[in-house]
Amino acid sequence: MIDLVPLWTIILGLGVFFYVLLDGFDLGVGILYGFAPDRDSRNLVMNAIAPIWDGNETWLVLGSVGLMAAFPLAFAIILPAVYFPILAMVLALVFRGVAFEFRYRDSEHRTFWDHAFCYGSMLATFAQGIVLGAFIQGFQTDGRHFIGGSFDCFTLFSLFTGLALICGYALLGAGWLVLKTEGALQDWARRLGRRCFLGVLVAVAIVSLWTPLMEADIARRWFSWPNIAILSPVPIVTALIAWYEWRALDDHSEAAPFIGAIGLFVMSYLGIGISLWPMIVPYKFTLWQAASSPSTQVFLLIGTMFLLPVILMYTGWSYWVFRGKVRGDIGYH
Amino acid sequence: MALDPLLLSRLQFAWVIAFHILLPAFTVGLASYIAVLEGIHFFTDRDVYRRLSNFWIKIFAVSFGMGVVSGIVMPFQFGTNWSRFSDATANIISPLLAYEGLMAFFLESAFLGVLLFGRALVPRWAYFVAALMVAVGTLFSSFWIIATNSWMQTPAGYEIIDGRFFPKDWFAIIFNPSFPYRLAHTVVGFYVTTAFVVVGVAAFYLRRARFLDEARAMLSMTLWLLTVLVPLQIALGDAQGLNTLEYQPAKLAAIEARWDTASRVPLTLFALPDPQAETNRDAIDIPDLGSLILTHSLDGTVKGLKDFPKDERPPVAIPFFAFRIMVGIGFAMLGLIALSLWLRARRDLFEARWFFACCEIAAPFGFIAVLAGWTTTEVGRQPWTVYGVMRTADSVTPSLTGADVLLSLLGYAIVYLVMYPAGAIMIARLIRKGPSDTATVEPVASGRPRHPVTALPTATTERAP
Numbered sequence: 118m119i120d121l122v123p124l125w126t127i128i129l130g131l132g133v134f135f136y137v138l139l140d141g142f143d144l145g146v147g148i149l150y151g152f153a154p155d156r157d158s159r160n161l162v163m164n165a166i167a168p169i170w171d172g173n174e175t176w177l178v179l180g181s182v183g184l185m186a187a188f189p190l191a192f193a194i195i196l197p198a199v200y201f202p203i204l205a206m207v208l209a210l211v212f213r214g215v216a217f218e219f220r221y222r223d224s225e226h227r228t229f230w231d232h233a234f235c236y237g238s239m240l241a242t243f244a245q246g247i248v249l250g251a252f253i254q255g256f257q258t259d260g261r262h263f264i265g266g267s268f269d270c271f272t273l274f275s276l277f278t279g280l281a282l283i284c285g286y287a288l289l290g291a292g293w294l295v296l297k298t299e300g301a302l303q304d305w306a307r308r309l310g311r312r313c314f315l316g317v318l319v320a321v322a323i324v325s326l327w328t329p330l331m332e333a334d335i336a337r338r339w340f341s342w343p344n345i346a347i348l349s350p351v352p353i354v355t356a357l358i359a360w361y362e363w364r365a366l367d368d369h370s371e372a373a374p375f376i377g378a379i380g381l382f383v384m385s386y387l388g389i390g391i392s393l394w395p396m397i398v399p400y401k402f403t404l405w406q407a408a409s410s411p412s413t414q415v416f417l418l419i420g421t422m423f424l425l426p427v428i429l430m431y432t433g434w435s436y437w438v439f440r441g442k443v444r445g446d447i448g449y450h
Numbered sequence: 451m452a453l454d455p456l457l458l459s460r461l462q463f464a465w466v467i468a469f470h471i472l473l474p475a476f477t478v479g480l481a482s483y484i485a486v487l488e489g490i491h492f493f494t495d496r497d498v499y500r501r502l503s504n505f506w507i508k509i510f511a512v513s514f515g516m517g518v519v520s521g522i523v524m525p526f527q528f529g530t531n532w533s534r535f536s537d538a539t540a541n542i543i544s545p546l547l548a549y550e551g552l553m554a555f556f557l558e559s560a561f562l563g564v565l566l567f568g569r570a571l572v573p574r575w576a577y578f579v580a581a582l583m584v585a586v587g588t589l590f591s592s593f594w595i596i597a598t599n600s601w602m603q604t605p606a607g608y609e610i611i612d613g614r615f616f617p618k619d620w621f622a623i624i625f626n627p628s629f630p631y632r633l634a635h636t637v638v639g640f641y642v643t644t645a646f647v648v649v650g651v652a653a654f655y656l657r658r659a660r661f662l663d664e665a666r667a668m669l670s671m672t673l674w675l676l677t678v679l680v681p682l683q684i685a686l687g688d689a690q691g692l693n694t695l696e697y698q699p700a701k702l703a704a705i706e707a708r709w710d711t712a713s714r715v716p717l718t719l720f721a722l723p724d725p726q727a728e729t730n731r732d733a734i735d736i737p738d739l740g741s742l743i744l745t746h747s748l749d750g751t752v753k754g755l756k757d758f759p760k761d762e763r764p765p766v767a768i769p770f771f772a773f774r775i776m777v778g779i780g781f782a783m784l785g786l787i788a789l790s791l792w793l794r795a796r797r798d799l800f801e802a803r804w805f806f807a808c809c810e811i812a813a814p815f816g817f818i819a820v821l822a823g824w825t826t827t828e829v830g831r832q833p834w835t836v837y838g839v840m841r842t843a844d845s846v847t848p849s850l851t852g853a854d855v856l857l858s859l860l861g862y863a864i865v866y867l868v869m870y871p872a873g874a875i876m877i878a879r880l881i882r883k884g885p886s887d888t889a890t891v892e893p894v895a896s897g898r899p900r901h902p903v904t905a906l907p908t909a910t911t912e913r914a915p
Contacts, residue, residue, distance in 0.1 A: 168563035171518045175555040181525045186548045189540030196529025197847040204858045207523045208865045214519035218512045222876045267854045410541045412617045417545040424552040435560040438571050
């Protein structure tokens with residue numbers, strides 16, 4: 118029988134990455150929303166993501182269920198270990214998700230829903246960053262179970278990755294807003310984008326130093342010979358993209374800031390992947406050890422091969438319907 | 451008493467899914483209703499159906515948004531609170547859940563954006579197709595989630611290796627013994643739930659003499675639909691009962707509060723089941739009717755709870771009463787439908803104010819019946835998560851403390867107690883505003899009027915003189 122684990126690793130890896138990009142930019146827009154100067158610009162900012170946010174969030178469901186389907190052992194160990202960040206994330210997403218409709222329909226409490234939208238986006242992002250940090254640090258297990266405490270995931274490192282992800286998503290959000298808005302609002306998005314960019318730059322640098330210092334395996338992975346030569350393009354390309362992004366936020370290009378931000382995410386994601394490969398429960402279980410039964414993998418693969426292209430097609434179509442600058446007369450107004 | 455993470459996790463799951471199920475119970479039916487309205491409007495061009503569709507789309511948007519976010523909570527529950535269940539069953543249930551995401555969620559959310567904001571941006575046929583796709587998406591979703599739930603109720607097509615489930619036959623897993631009955635009973639139940647809300651809203655307008663065209667269209671077409679669906683639903687419920695008798699006899703015994711195995715059993719209308727004494731107190735019985743209903747034969751045998759070891763019996767009182775609430779509502783609905791037929795025959799349907807009042811009271815009946823039915827089937831499954839194979843007590847996450855789960859349960863309690871009343875108020879406000887306010891001027895796309903044909907008469911009258 119063919120080994121499907123590499124294929125499922127790619128599918129799940131892409132699925133999670135799609136989630137990070139798509140919900141990343143709309144959570145980022147939510148974070149920036151709190152800094153918007155007035156109600157008109159807040160309306161436009163929200164309408165820039167109103168038709169697509171729930172589709173983006175669907176990738177989160179697919180990511181969690183996909184992890185359960187492809188690597189159930191990882192699902193059963195990681196989720197209990199990040200019990201409270203997951204709780205915070207879903208509750209924040211609840212508040213943020215209903216804020217779209219409620220803010221528009223419930224004008225007496227508009228300020229409340231404004232806050233729910235902004236702080237909900239921020240908290241959900243922070244919680245995801247903590248999950249990422251805890252994941253990189255690894256979990257206490259016994260056999261097939263997590264045996265640590267529910268608060269073990271809160272460490273200095275994971276709190277830092279939480280803050281880092283807020284900067285990262287906000288940068289994606291700023292890129293999206295530059296793409297979707299014009300005039301003063303676009304200038305505002307560029308200004309905020311530059312600040313987020315500096316935050317991202319510092320965060321990427323610190324995490325890149327912190328992880329090899331924390332885990333000897335990761336240090337060996339990057340700094341032993343010949344890996345150091347083979348992997349050297351990763352930091353170099355990242356630096357080039359960072360330079361491109363800084364320029365893009367400064368000049369008049371409209372799509373470039375978003376593309377640059379995506380590039381930075383691709384490189385960071387790749388970096389984490391290289392550090393942890395081939396672990397799915399870091400330092401304990403490999404992708405192969407945590408994989409589901411071959412029959413499960415085949416059964417789901419057949420449908421996924423058909424459905425994923427179709428999903429990408431009509432998701433693309435719905436983005437295309439709402440292409441161009443966000444308008445005052447389409448969406449909530 | 452020490453805090454028990456198992457009990458608290460069960461309470462938490464019951465809490466989040468009870469609130470979540472209210473939304474699919476409403477949106478599955480509403481999506482189909484909107485697709486029908488858009489279809490009628492597309493083929494007949496009668497404006498009242500577009501106004502109705504616009505009106506219900508707004509209500510759909512509020513409920514669907516709440517459904518999405520309360521639904522995101524659900525798969526995480528499996529991991530955070532039921533990790534041993536996930537580890538043991540993931541090989542089987544996770545592809546079913548993944549197919550739900552792949553087939554349903556993306557379809558719904560991609561086309562919902564178009565439905566909400568795209569009327570002016572896409573051609574009319576594409577808008578109708580979008581409505582259809584959202585409806586199809588909700589049905590796909592029901593298919594896969596009911597397949598998962600049914601497999602937990604009547605597991606099939608698996609083998610157990612080292613305490614974990616492995617798939618042997620996917621067809622048997624999906625089309626497990628209770629699946630067809632449960633799917634039909636659930637989806638028709640969802641349709642009935644939505645239909646009673648629509649009828650209630652129509653009656654609300656008729657009693658206040660507002661939006662008469664819209665209200666009459668809603669009331670008449672929906673009551674016809676219910677005339678078919680309510681009797682069908684009762685028949686489907688009966689079929690599911692027969693299935694439960696065969697595959698989950700302990701659950702059925704609990705539902706009927708039968709302690710001793712016997713033939714010619716009575717139907718217990720009311721009783722206070724006493725699990726200590728293993729008997730019913732203050733029972734009101736109708737002789738022989740129990741056997742007739744449950745086995746379709748006067749001297750059919752029904753297994754009693756005493757035939758099962760004590761640690762394999764479900765609680766009795768909860769399924770017993772929940773089931774009676776569900777059935778009671780079912781027959782109240784049937785009565786209302788009979789009344790509507792009688793009024794139609796007398797050509798009084800749009801005049802009888804007392805009937806409108808009854809319809810308004812009946813508007814939330816479907817939700818109560820769905821919750822009661824769900825409680826019956828899920829509590830009746832206890833003490834198992836996978837019926838007869840895996841215990842609920844062996845399913846919970848081992849690392850959780852009682853305090854952890856108490857904290858998260860409080861979090862869910864507070865957030866849902868803010869969100870759900872807010873959503874309900876918003877929907878009530880939309881209903882009070884009514885459909886005609888929604889017939890706003892359509893934005894003009896790329897300088898052309900959207901309906902050149904409807905713009906034509908004005909142009910001719912201008913030129914004529």
